[in-house]
Amino acid sequence: MISNKAKKQIDAWVAKYPEGHQSSAVMEALKIVQAENDNRLTSDTIQAVADYLAMPGIAAAEVATFYENYNHKPVGKHTIRFCHNISCMLNGSDELITHLENKLGVKTGEVTPDGLINVKKVECLGACVGAPMFQIGDQYYENLTADKIDEIVDGLK
Amino acid sequence: MNEVCFKNLDQKDPWSLKTYEASGGYSVWRKILKGELTPEQIIDELKTSGLRGRGGAGFPTGLKWSFMPRNANMQKYVVCNSDEGEPGTCKDRDILRFNPHSVIEGMAIGGFVMNATKGYNYIRGEFMEPFYRFEDALKEAYDAGLLGENIDGSSVSFDLYTHLGAGAYICGEETALLESLEGKKGQPRFKPPFPANIGLFGMPTTINNTESFASVPDILAKGGQWFADIGVANSGGCKLFSVTGHVNKPENFEVPMGLPFKDLLEMAGGIREGRTLKAVIPGGSSTPVLTAEVAMGMTMDYDGIEKAGSMLGAGSVIIMDDSTCMVEALTRLAHFYYDESCGQCTPCREGTGWLYRVLKRIMDGNGKADDIDLLMSVQDKIMGNTICALGDAAAMPVESFLRNFREEFEYYIEHGKSMVKG
Numbered sequence: 001m002i003s004n005k006a007k008k009q010i011d012a013w014v015a016k017y018p019e020g021h022q023s024s025a026v027m028e029a030l031k032i033v034q035a036e037n038d039n040r041l042t043s044d045t046i047q048a049v050a051d052y053l054a055m056p057g058i059a060a061a062e063v064a065t066f067y068e069n070y071n072h073k074p075v076g077k078h079t080i081r082f083c084h085n086i087s088c089m090l091n092g093s094d095e096l097i098t099h100l101e102n103k104l105g106v107k108t109g110e111v112t113p114d115g116l117i118n119v120k121k122v123e124c125l126g127a128c129v130g131a132p133m134f135q136i137g138d139q140y141y142e143n144l145t146a147d148k149i150d151e152i153v154d155g156l157k
Numbered sequence: 158m159n160e161v162c163f164k165n166l167d168q169k170d171p172w173s174l175k176t177y178e179a180s181g182g183y184s185v186w187r188k189i190l191k192g193e194l195t196p197e198q199i200i201d202e203l204k205t206s207g208l209r210g211r212g213g214a215g216f217p218t219g220l221k222w223s224f225m226p227r228n229a230n231m232q233k234y235v236v237c238n239s240d241e242g243e244p245g246t247c248k249d250r251d252i253l254r255f256n257p258h259s260v261i262e263g264m265a266i267g268g269f270v271m272n273a274t275k276g277y278n279y280i281r282g283e284f285m286e287p288f289y290r291f292e293d294a295l296k297e298a299y300d301a302g303l304l305g306e307n308i309d310g311s312s313v314s315f316d317l318y319t320h321l322g323a324g325a326y327i328c329g330e331e332t333a334l335l336e337s338l339e340g341k342k343g344q345p346r347f348k349p350p351f352p353a354n355i356g357l358f359g360m361p362t363t364i365n366n367t368e369s370f371a372s373v374p375d376i377l378a379k380g381g382q383w384f385a386d387i388g389v390a391n392s393g394g395c396k397l398f399s400v401t402g403h404v405n406k407p408e409n410f411e412v413p414m415g416l417p418f419k420d421l422l423e424m425a426g427g428i429r430e431g432r433t434l435k436a437v438i439p440g441g442s443s444t445p446v447l448t449a450e451v452a453m454g455m456t457m458d459y460d461g462i463e464k465a466g467s468m469l470g471a472g473s474v475i476i477m478d479d480s481t482c483m484v485e486a487l488t489r490l491a492h493f494y495y496d497e498s499c500g501q502c503t504p505c506r507e508g509t510g511w512l513y514r515v516l517k518r519i520m521d522g523n524g525k526a527d528d529i530d531l532l533m534s535v536q537d538k539i540m541g542n543t544i545c546a547l548g549d550a551a552a553m554p555v556e557s558f559l560r561n562f563r564e565e566f567e568y569y570i571e572h573g574k575s576m577v578k579g
Contacts, residue, residue: 068323142272
């Protein structure tokens with residue numbers, strides 16, 4: 001359930017914490033396992049992470065459901081995380097989210113029929129001087145306009 | 158402008174060890190390694206400098222460092238809070254991206270002062286570019302022999318690691334951050350015991366904000382008095398202000414404390430053409446909103462902003478012009494606190510939901526005549542009744558929006574539509 005490659009990545013995080021505190025790595029371990037399982041977690045993968053880190057399954061499940069960056073339902077290959085908090089809102093994020101929804105033909109929370117993209121409204125991502133902005137994968141896209149959004153989305157494969 | 162954290166911003170590769178050292182970086186750390194500086198001297202300089210915690214609470218850094226039981230015979234930790242998430246705040250992201258070595262040196266100095274040989278930099282999970290930049294800088298510092306055990310043959314040891322969050326505003330609260338570092342839900346702890354006594358993994362721990370750590374090396378290189386003189390009484394030095402919203406040139410500015418707000422607004426290019434200033438949130442979404450009139454007479458320092466009726470917070474200045482519907486703005490903020498409440502304390506968990514739902518029904522055209530009283534009552538019952546400050550942070554915007562812009566809420570309830578947007 002956890003590949004050898006993922007185990008190596010998890011081990012590198014475990015090494016950062018004192019002996020016996022390997023559960024400190026649970027947040028990254030869940031992300032690593034999520035990334036190689038269709039970008040979502042299931043009770044089985046959460047349990048596998050817990051077993052690997054020798055912690056109770058319920059403790060890993062608490063973490064997996066408390067934090068925002070874990071998915072428990074099917075998502076697209078790319079999740080567009082669109083900030084709609086105050087600085088982005090003042091700069092037109094609501095209108096741009098509507099533009100994006102219309103372009104993709106799906107609402108926030110839905111996945112495009114080809115399984116490629118889903119849009120999620122998120123709270124402040126800490127790039128307010130570049131508002132409006134969204135995140136795809138590791139990358140931030142700032143000072144968005146409708147044209148810029150079209151270009152970025154058309155480039156997603 | 159740009160004298161400390163941003164001083165290398167216009168240099169080539171400002172994030173590199175080469176650039177950092179060329180401007181005097183690691184000179185203080187090297188003095189420490191040679192045994193030329195004592196912890197007491199450093200704490201005295203920090204106290205003189207007037208540096209106060211840049212994450213929002215404004216607690217004097219020198220004093221905080223003096224609370225650590227440095228001679229206790231146990232592992233101690235320094236932790237950097239880079240879990241930047243207060244709406245309107247985006248300064249630590251730029252420090253991590255453009256001046257990561259100042260954070261490393263600041264944390265290492267803190268480790269020496271508090272006799273803590275291990276440090277963690279907790280970076281919010283979405284900040285991947287800053288994370289990679291910081292990791293690269295860490296590698297440079299290790300390769301240059303600036304970190305590790307018995308560094309450069311001295312008796313000084315300091316190891317530094319990164320930890321990534323996974324999307325939770327509450328982890329910016331220091332004890333929630335410690336829970337998260339231990340691999341748990343980020344729910345704040347009761348204080349006391351304070352982290353200086355029982356912190357990370359049960360050991361003495363001091364947590365400071367990214368900008369606070371980044372300011373330390375220059376303060377010690379140039380002297381506490383030099384830093385204090387940049388600012389004003391009770392607000393030493395310079396500070397990063399994130400100016401966002403309805404301005405022509407939103408940007409992070411590192412300016413002397415005490416700068417008039419109107420000058421800062423001008424630096425950000427002023428209000429968009431054809432518009433006028435309506436409201437300002439001076440320190441991040443949790444701090445009370447001010448009217449344009451009050452804001453224009455305010456100075457940007459702890460006392461100046463407090464005198465105006467708000468707080469400096471993290472220096473996150475959110476500018477709203479006359480096109481802003483204050484009901485909509487507050488509803489958005491209320492949704493944020495509702496979403497981010499960790500659920501531990503009933504007044505916050507339930508109260509933030511009440512605040513959001515009542516505001517939402519006003520915006521849906523279903524507001525009731527006594528909804529303003531209801532909102533005031535709910536925020537009052539949250540205020541001061543929770544373990545951590547998130548409860549207060551959710552309450553303060555409500556109280557200040559209703560006090561300063563009450564007529565807009567009354568209009569919305571009566572007419573079922575916005576007074577500003579129609």
